[in-house]
């Protein structure tokens with residue numbers, strides 16, 4: 737997992753502007769990155785998503801909302817995006833900057849996914865798009881998040897997750913029947929995008 741990378745000037749400015757680096761310094765154990773993800777990584781994350789068919793997407797760990805904006809721009813009218821962000825500062829940043837009736841922004845841990853879906857009367861999710869730093873999240877929490885994701889996605893849904901290493905492969909393979917990954921080199925730092933499902 738990334739702890740420190742040399743940032744180029746453009747990324748430094750971007751990270752500073754969004755408060756990302758400050759948040760990383762304050763919440764090292766949960767933020768897990770020094771800068772927002774690149775457009776290149778976003779494209780890789782969205783590649784498995786059929787936006788014409790997606791009624792419900794869950795986003796885990798939106799940070800400053802880089803993927804949130806991208807998802808909302810692609811999602812069809814009437815669809816729903818539920819985004820879980822633990823950090824109060826990131827939550828407030830998104831709340832201030834992104835207005836869209838498709839979005840329900842939740843300032844709580846992703847481990848309460850099933851509880852919030854039940855409150856919204858949602859029983860099935862088409863995609864879970866996760867930026868959670870699995871390497872620094874306690875086992876009990878990440879197991880709960882992944883087990884809930886498996887449950888709400890059923891056989892048809894897909895779980896998409898980026899990480900800065902391949903350390904999460906075994907864990908994801910223990911939860912999903914199919915796990916593949918692609919490399920996303922144009923990102924700071926370079927990342928791996930996992931696509932997981934229980935579709936046999």
Ligand SMILES: C[S@@+](CC[C@H](N)C(=O)[O-])C[C@H]1O[C@@H](n2cnc3c(N)ncnc32)[C@H](O)[C@@H]1O
Pocket residue numbers: 766767768769771772773796797798799800801802803820821822823826844845846847867868869873877
């Ligand atoms: C690596 S950052 C990703 C931010 C953004 N999606 C991006 O790609 O630039 C991970 C985010 O996950 C959030 N996070 C960590 N643990 C969480 C949890 N249990 N529930 C919800 N969000 C969490 C952090 O606050 C942080 O915003």
